[in-house]
Amino acid sequence: MKKLLLFFLVLILPLAVALPFGANLSVVSSSRSPADSPTSVQAQAGNVTELNIQGFSITQSWQGYFGNVTGTIQLTDANDNVFYNWSDASPQGEIYASTNDSIAWSYVQCFNFTADGTYAEDTAQAGATSLHGKNLTQLESEFNISSRDVDGVNETFNLKGAGTHDPFYTGNLAFSEGECQNTRIFTDAGTGENNKFEEVLLYEPTTRAVIFTAILDEDILGFDGRTHDFEMMVLEDGHGTDTSTTTYYFYVELE
Numbered sequence: 001m002k003k004l005l006l007f008f009l010v011l012i013l014p015l016a017v018a019l020p021f022g023a024n025l026s027v028v029s030s031s032r033s034p035a036d037s038p039t040s041v042q043a044q045a046g047n048v049t050e051l052n053i054q055g056f057s058i059t060q061s062w063q064g065y066f067g068n069v070t071g072t073i074q075l076t077d078a079n080d081n082v083f084y085n086w087s088d089a090s091p092q093g094e095i096y097a098s099t100n101d102s103i104a105w106s107y108v109q110c111f112n113f114t115a116d117g118t119y120a121e122d123t124a125q126a127g128a129t130s131l132h133g134k135n136l137t138q139l140e141s142e143f144n145i146s147s148r149d150v151d152g153v154n155e156t157f158n159l160k161g162a163g164t165h166d167p168f169y170t171g172n173l174a175f176s177e178g179e180c181q182n183t184r185i186f187t188d189a190g191t192g193e194n195n196k197f198e199e200v201l202l203y204e205p206t207t208r209a210v211i212f213t214a215i216l217d218e219d220i221l222g223f224d225g226r227t228h229d230f231e232m233m234v235l236e237d238g239h240g241t242d243t244s245t246t247t248y249y250f251y252v253e254l255e
Helices: 002-015 136-142
Strands: 062-067 071-076 082-088 093-098 168-170 173-175 182-184 198-204 209-215 230-235 249-254
Touching: 071 249, 093 168, 093 230, 168 209, 198 230, 209 230
Parallel strands: none
Antiparallel strands: 062 230, 071 082, 093 209, 093 249, 168 173, 182 198, 198 209
């Protein structure tokens, strides 16, 4: 009888896949760039004056998040009673952010700028690249981004291929090095650097969820000269008279 029971357990245990969980978070602070004071130029009737002007505007398409992660890998029952756990002050894994509060993680795939956008059955592409899901045009339209905008999605997530993002897992789905569209958020060097603050663009077809994915790093000097475990950007429409906010749900997967 014991041998039969053990054989049964071996059959069912591989079906229990570790998936991303909802993340508990707290907002430490939020800020935005201050406006520069204007520079004056003297005007005199009859003159024609050549000017070289340098300035900036705040993006109307992106929100940035950064911070540190602490967590525990644990062994629990269905009632969340802890059998054993392993705490880690700077864990490895991923932070996910999406406007969807429910995601079928078993079907996650790379977002495809040139998907056909028909939303036809696409779950067979789990762990690969979307074929029929939301495409670049549809995504940018949702956030009122023009194809001419320099801070559009494809201008931002403009990396792909070997030497870009590190390999990672979402649940039991493996994504190889540079498989998905990705970007690098700035470090203390004032630019994106290889193997630091990499962000990947994912998609889940059954909920049509676009998933912004930050690959965790351990105590990397960030854009502000302080150490962080992650930096990431998400889309937000702030164009024209739109002052409403967008709700994002955060998930974490620790290794």
